[in-house]
Structures are given as structure tokens and as C-alpha cells.
Amino acid sequence: MAGGHGSSMSGDRPANLHYLKQLALAAEANEFEAVLIPTGLWCEDAWLTAALLADATDQLKFLVALRPGLTSPLLAAQMATTLQWQTGGRVLLNVVTGGESSEQRAYGDTLTKEERYERCGEVLDITRQLFDGAGPVNVAGKYASAENAILARRPDPAPPIFFGGSSPAAGDVAAKYADTYLTWGEPPTQVKQKLDWIRGLSAAQGRELTYGIRLHVISRDTSEEAWAEANRLLGNLDPAAVRAAQANLARSESEGQRLMRELHGGGAAFDEAADARSLQVYPGLWTGVGLVRGGAGTALVGSHDEVADLIAEYAALGLDHFILSGYPHLEEAYHFGEGVRPRLAARGLLGASGAPSEPVRGAFLPDLSPSPTS
Numbered sequence: 001m002a003g004g005h006g007s008s009m010s011g012d013r014p015a016n017l018h019y020l021k022q023l024a025l026a027a028e029a030n031e032f033e034a035v036l037i038p039t040g041l042w043c044e045d046a047w048l049t050a051a052l053l054a055d056a057t058d059q060l061k062f063l064v065a066l067r068p069g070l071t072s073p074l075l076a077a078q079m080a081t082t083l084q085w086q087t088g089g090r091v092l093l094n095v096v097t098g099g100e101s102s103e104q105r106a107y108g109d110t111l112t113k114e115e116r117y118e119r120c121g122e123v124l125d126i127t128r129q130l131f132d133g134a135g136p137v138n139v140a141g142k143y144a145s146a147e148n149a150i151l152a153r154r155p156d157p158a159p160p161i162f163f164g165g166s167s168p169a170a171g172d173v174a175a176k177y178a179d180t181y182l183t184w185g186e187p188p189t190q191v192k193q194k195l196d197w198i199r200g201l202s203a204a205q206g207r208e209l210t211y212g213i214r215l216h217v218i219s220r221d222t223s224e225e226a227w228a229e230a231n232r233l234l235g236n237l238d239p240a241a242v243r244a245a246q247a248n249l250a251r252s253e254s255e256g257q258r259l260m261r262e263l264h265g266g267g268a269a270f271d272e273a274a275d276a277r278s279l280q281v282y283p284g285l286w287t288g289v290g291l292v293r294g295g296a297g298t299a300l301v302g303s304h305d306e307v308a309d310l311i312a313e314y315a316a317l318g319l320d321h322f323i324l325s326g327y328p329h330l331e332e333a334y335h336f337g338e339g340v341r342p343r344l345a346a347r348g349l350l351g352a353s354g355a356p357s358e359p360v361r362g363a364f365l366p367d368l369s370p371s372p373t374s
Contacts, residue, residue, distance in 0.1 A: 021056045030337025034061035036323050054087045061090040068123035069109050074149040077130040084155040095163045099254035113253050117169035119143035124177035131158035166255040175201035185215040185298035187282040192317050212321025216289050216299035219307040219335050226301050230276035234288050242267050245292040260297040263287045284310045304339035
């Protein structure tokens with residue numbers, strides 16, 4: 001349950017290519033539009049992973065990390081264009097500015113957080129010009145530059161740019177350059193405040209964005225089963241590991257990480273003997289994941305109907321993209337795909353390619369529907 005923003009990554013299943021292909025195929029089989037491929041010191045390279053998985057799938061899209069400053073703007077644009085062409089338009093870009101100076105220094109980047117956002121804006125300016133323009137790009141920025149830069153092949157379509165961040169500097173970059181603004185799973189009232197903030201900033205730029213949210217999910221046939229699974233995960237946590245993780249995350253420079261920690265009081269709400277429901281901060285919104293995991297630290301927990309209800313509530317705020325994960329990923333993809341997606345489709349919350357309007361039936365259940373009469 002770990003990874004990102006100062007926390008390490010561990011798991012019972014090695015993320016080798018065989019397993020990653022299973023995950024990608026499960027996502028495609030359950031009609032997820034795309035998969036987010038993580039980035040950072042604790043995981044494999046996102047671009048190579050996407051390239052390896054693209055050949056195993058037919059329609060699945062890949063939300064791949066663009067890390068300003070770790071590659072030149074032209075090289076990043078070339079990589080995105082190549083993958084976009086070879087996959088038939090299945091590339092989305094997730095801009096990762098870098099929330100931790102310690103990790104950035106490991107990559108050879110010594111800029112401060114504020115400087116990283118300034119550089120990010122310059123890189124995205126060049127990247128968008130390369131994607132959208134026909135002529136050479138010439139920019140001499142403070143941190144990023146390009147001289148007579150041009151793409152031999154322009155991406156068709158240009159990969160949409162997803163961007164998240166909760167600081168004032170992040171909001172400025174999002175308003176100017178993002179296509180989709182991403183937030184982590186805070187309670188709906190707080191999410192609305194954040195979306196209203198970005199809407200105001202983007203309107204001042206004469207732009208209109210779409211919006212998404214990053215959450216974990218535990219969805220089962222009944223609420224009791226879902227919370228039993230949350231209790232199982234909580235029961236596996238060592239209090240010493242929770243304390244160590246929270247001490248690590250307290251040093252994070254990320255404003256979003258600070259907000260995640262506030263939801264569970266920096267681990268103060270954790271009691272190994274407590275019921276998982278004690279870590280709810282909103283009905284069905286559970287903060288247990290964030291006790292040991294950096295980054296997105298909340299999960300939707302409940303029956304398939306309850307999870308669908310909560311997604312509908314978030315969607316009503318103007319959220320179009322839901323980036324979900326579970327523990328383990330493979331099983332949870334099927335729990336959600338077979339249980340929640342049909343309910344979302346019945347509510348009209350999925351596109352034309354959405355799942356059937358009826359839940360998937362168990363293989364050995366009798367068909368009790370009335371027989372047609374002649």
C-alpha cells in the first residue's frame with residue numbers, strides 16, 4: 001500500500017511484464033478507458049512500460065508521465081508523438097512537476113519547488129507549440145528553451161495534458177496549459193472548492209478545462225463485505241510502519257500531500273484495534289490507504305450501489321475522469337468493472353461504449369427471468 005511522495009513501494013506481487021499484461025487486459029476487458037502508469041524512484045520507467053503494454057492491448061489508453069526538466073521539451077514531444085502514432089492515438093500525458101526536492105535531486109534536478117513550477121510552465125508552453133504548430137519553435141526561457149525545434153510528425157491527436165497540484169503555483173500552470181485538472185480524493189465540499197478555484201483561474205486565461213479525481217476503491221456485493229476488506233487491509237498495518245510513513249510524509253513539500261495527511265490527522269486517527277469505519281471522513285470515503293501510502297490516500301468503500309452513488313455525487317461537481325486503483329489491482333478491476341460500471345451505465349454516467357445496464361451474472365446462477373411466451 002505504499003508509493004510516492006516520500007514513501008517506498010512494496011507489494012506481494014512483483015510487477016513483472018507477465019502480471020502487468022494481466023492488469024492491462026483486465027482494464028481493457030472491464031472497459032476502462034485508460035490506465036495511469038506511475039513514475040518515481042520507487043517504480044519502473046513509465047514510458048518503457050507503456051510501450052511494452054501497448055502491443056498487448058487494442059483500445060486501452062496510457063496516461064504516461066511527462067516530467068519537465070528531466071528530458072528536453074523537444075525530446076519529450078518526440079517520445080509522445082512516436083508512442084501516439086504507433087498506438088493509434090492511445091497516449092495521454094500526466095505532468096509530474098516533482099513534489100519532493102529529495103527525489104528530484106536524485107535525478108540531478110536541483111531547482112526549488114517554486115522554480116520547478118516556473119520551469120514546468122515553460123516546458124508545457126514549448127510542448128504545446130510543438131504539438132499544435134506547423135513551423136519551428138524558438139523559445140529562450142529561464143529554465144527551458146528550444147531553437148528551431150520541430151517535429152517531423154505532429155501527433156494526431158495531440159495527447160491531452162493532465163495536471164494536478166494544490167499550491168498557488170500549480171494552479172497558475174494548470175490554468176494556462178492543462179487540458180484536465182486532477183485532484184486527490186478529498187470530501188466533496190473540499191473538492192468543489194478546489195474545482196471552483198481552478199475554474200476561476202482558467203476563465204481568467206480564456207480557457208475551459210475538464211476535471212478528474214484520483215481515488216482508490218473497495219467495492220463489493222454488500223457494504224459489509226467491502227468494510228470487511230477494509231478491515232483486513234487495516235489489520236495488516238504495523239503501527240510502527242504507520243508512524244514511520246507519517247514521519248516521512250510530514251516532510252513532503254507537496255500541498256496536496258499535506259491535505260491528505262490532514263484528513264486522518266497525520267495517522268493520529270489510527271488505532272490497530274479500531275474498526276475501519278472510524279477512518280471515514282465522509283460516508284464511504286476512507287482514509288486508511290493514506291496511513292502508509294504517499295499521494296492519493298483515500299478510497300471509496302461500500303457496496304456496488306453505494307460506490308456508484310458516491311461517484312455520481314462527485315460527477316455532479318463537474319468531474320469527468322475517475323482514476324481508480326485497488327489492492328490487489330487485478331481483482332479490484334473486476335469487482336468494479338462487473339459491479340459498479342453497470343450501475344453507472346444505468347444512470348447515464350458512461351459514454352456510448354459503457355458497460356451493459358445489468359450487472360454481470362455469476363457463471364452458475366440459474367436464469368430466473370420469465371420465459372418469453374409464444
